[in-house]
Amino acid sequence: MAPETRDIMSKPAVVLxxxxxxxxxxxxxxxxxxxDVHALSINYGQRHRFELDAAIRVAQASAVxxxxxxxxxxxxxxxxxxxxxxxxxxxxxxxxxxxxxxITYVPARNTILLALALGYAEVLSAAxxxxxxxxxxxxxxxxxxxxxxxxxxxxxNLATKAGTEGTISFQIHAPLIEWSKADIIxxxxxLGVDYSQTHSCYAPDQQGTACGHCDACLLRLKGFAEAGLxxxxxxxxxxx
Amino acid sequence: MAPETRDIMSKPAVVLxxxxxxxxxxxxxxxxxxxDVHALSINYGQRHRFELDAAIRVAQASAVxxxxxxxxxxxxxxxxxxxxxxxxxxxxxxxxxxxxxxITYVPARNTILLALALGYAEVLSAAxxxxxxxxxxxxxxxxxxxxxxxxxxxxxNLATKAGTEGTISFQIHAPLIEWSKADIIxxxxxLGVDYSQTHSCYAPDQQGTACGHCDACLLRLKGFAEAGLxxxxxxxxxxx
Numbered sequence: 402m403a404p405e406t407r408d409i410m411s412k413p414a415v416v417l418x419x420x421x422x423x424x425x426x427x428x429x430x431x432x433x434x435x436x437d438v439h440a441l442s443i444n445y446g447q448r449h450r451f452e453l454d455a456a457i458r459v460a461q462a463s464a465v466x467x468x469x470x471x472x473x474x475x476x477x478x479x480x481x482x483x484x485x486x487x488x489x490x491x492x493x494x495x496x497x498x499x500x501x502x503x504i505t506y507v508p509a510r511n512t513i514l515l516a517l518a519l520g521y522a523e524v525l526s527a528a529x530x531x532x533x534x535x536x537x538x539x540x541x542x543x544x545x546x547x548x549x550x551x552x553x554x555x556x557x558n559l560a561t562k563a564g565t566e567g568t569i570s571f572q573i574h575a576p577l578i579e580w581s582k583a584d585i586i587x588x589x590x591x592l593g594v595d596y597s598q599t600h601s602c603y604a605p606d607q608q609g610t611a612c613g614h615c616d617a618c619l620l621r622l623k624g625f626a627e628a629g630l631x632x633x634x635x636x637x638x639x640x641x
Numbered sequence: 642m643a644p645e646t647r648d649i650m651s652k653p654a655v656v657l658x659x660x661x662x663x664x665x666x667x668x669x670x671x672x673x674x675x676x677d678v679h680a681l682s683i684n685y686g687q688r689h690r691f692e693l694d695a696a697i698r699v700a701q702a703s704a705v706x707x708x709x710x711x712x713x714x715x716x717x718x719x720x721x722x723x724x725x726x727x728x729x730x731x732x733x734x735x736x737x738x739x740x741x742x743x744i745t746y747v748p749a750r751n752t753i754l755l756a757l758a759l760g761y762a763e764v765l766s767a768a769x770x771x772x773x774x775x776x777x778x779x780x781x782x783x784x785x786x787x788x789x790x791x792x793x794x795x796x797x798n799l800a801t802k803a804g805t806e807g808t809i810s811f812q813i814h815a816p817l818i819e820w821s822k823a824d825i826i827x828x829x830x831x832l833g834v835d836y837s838q839t840h841s842c843y844a845p846d847q848q849g850t851a852c853g854h855c856d857a858c859l860l861r862l863k864g865f866a867e868a869g870l871x872x873x874x875x876x877x878x879x880x881x
Contacts, residue, residue: 473713478761509760512800516756520749521718543805552796559792560752565783 413437413466414529414574415522417514420455422621423533423577425599426585428463429592430576431531439525440468441518445507446476451609455600462598471517475507491604491614495623511544515553515573522571523561530557531574537581550575582624590630597633611636653677653706654769654814655762657754660695662861663773663817665839666825668703669832670816671771679765680708681758685747686716691849695840702838711757715747731844731854735863751784755793755813762811763801770797771814777821790815822864830870837873851876 414436418424431438440463442456453470460468511534518530534545543549550573557571558564564571577585589596601621602611611618613636625632654676658664671678680703682696693710700708751774758770774785783789790813797811798804804811817825829836841861842851851858853876865872 469717471714471717473757474711475760477709477711478757478764507760508763508802509756509797509800512756512759512796513753516749516752517713517718520715520747520753523748524718543802544800546799549796549799552792552799556752556789556792556796557749559786559789560749560784562748562783 411437412529413439413525413527414531415439415441415518415525415527416465416531417518417533418442418456418460418468419533420452420457420459420599421533421601421617422582422589422596422599422624423535423585424456425459425463425594425596426589426592427531427533427576428459428465429589429594431529431574432463432465433592436529438463438465439521439527440465441521442468442470443514443517444470444472445510445513446474449605449609451602451605452600454609455598458598462595469521471521473513473517475510475513478508490616491612493616493619495619509544511549512553515557519557519561519571523563523569526563526569528569529572529574531576533577534575535577535582535585536579545578547575547578550578581627582620583627586624586628586630590628595633599634601634606637613638651677652769653679653765653767654771655679655681655758655765655767656705656771657758657773658682658696658700658708659773660692660697660699660839661773661841661857662822662829662836662839662864663775663825664696665699665703665834665836666829666832667771667773667816668699668705669829669834671769671814672703672705673832676769676771678703678705679761679767680705681761682708682710683754683757684710684712685750685753686714689845689849691842691845692840694849695838698838702835709761711761713753713757715750715753718748730856731852733856733859735859749784751789752793755797759797759801759811763803763809766803766809768809769812769814771816773817774815775817775822775825776819785818787815787818790818821867822860823867826864826868826870830868835873839874841874846877853878
């Protein structure tokens with residue numbers, strides 16, 4: 402295809418970008434699939450803003466078409482260790498992490514994130530939405546499962562002018578949904594993702610340095626270990 | 642039932658309250674159905690805040706259990722005459738209002754509102770959500786139709802910890818969905834709704850006085866006329 406015809410063929414996609422390892426990889430996958438990535442980050446009243454800072458760094462490094470941040474004050478409704486002052490559990494076993502819904506579960510979070518992404522996609526006339534959910538590491542998050550993604554896809558095409566009029570058939574891509582953390586990291590490295598720019602930790606120190614002990618740090622470190630790679634991130638202490 | 646057992650039997654419900662005529666009526670219906678009403682208003686970057694002021698007045702007058710306002714910056718994604726600077730059409734015929742998707746359509750608005758209400762309902766352990774959508778007056782809003790409500794109900798029970806674990810079966814109530822505006826007003830008057838406290842206008846003046854000419858004013862005035870009642874609201878000019 403000649404360069405001058407490329408714009409006509411551009412495929413815009415809205416990609417939810419939290420600033421974590423999974424969403425950074427998802428941006429890279431969407432780009433590799435030929436999409437013009439419009440990254441969307443949601444400032445939902447997280448207890449710290451290091452994740453959002455990471456989203457900004459990742460967006461800049463990933464040559465996205467645009468990056469928007471929408472603020473929504475989920476702390477107003479409470480109910481999660483990610484927005485409330487509930488303690489984040491540390492040094493849990495992989496079994497404990499995998500089973501049951503974690504206290505870091507934010508009620509209806511992915512429904513809210515996808516709803517906002519859908520509104521933005523309709524404004525951009527983008528049929529494709531990407532979300533970096535994963536059903537493997539945290540089996541306890543109900544809104545990370547394929548059946549949730551399918552139900553949202555169905556809703557999206559009923560809920561919108563574009564979907565109803567048939568001008569767009571919305572598709573929700575969750576490319577990581579069945580991958581292990583090691584698979585995700587391996588694919589991201591292949592695609593050139595710089596994981597030193599991402600943030601995963603639920604309990605960072607004042608400078609944003611990862612704790613190495615919360616569920617997110619443990620899963621991340623285990624993923625790098627299983628991929629036979631070194632996590633480029635700096636941690637507060639040597640990980641267990 | 643003895644008064645002292647009532648608290649144990651209390652049924653909490655989250656009711657979306659915009660401050661308009663329909664949502665004020667929906668609050669009254671939920672209360673009449675025996676629910677403890679937790680009103681939820683969304684500040685989504687409306688061009689004016691008269692609607693939100695009306696929501697606060699209606700909540701106070703309706704003896705709700707609680708009223709929360711969540712801010713979400715939908716203006717950041719644009720795409721609607723309600724959040725952008727697109728002109729609001731005036732003095733349209735009823736036919737023109739009914740057909741096609743109006744430019745006041747906010748992309749994915751009701752999906753976003755219900756997603757936030759769902760998160761709040763899960764925090765409150767409330768199985769019931771109420772939304773005052775109506776499929777009659779604006780046939781062009783895709784997210785006001787029964788099939789949208791059904792799809793969201795299905796999603797809600799897949800998307801949440803409570804729904805997945807079976808501790809709650811979420812139900813989305815849209816009691817006005819098949820009613821005419823006159824039906825809504827008649828029922829509201831029966832239930833004691835004070836419509837002078839509501840706000841419907843898309844193009845109010847600086848003091849918040851309704852224009853009497855936008856689609857929302859025209860439908861409201863027509864509804865009162867068909868119900869054989871007088872709208873207690875003050876308008877800038879005599880309505881056409």
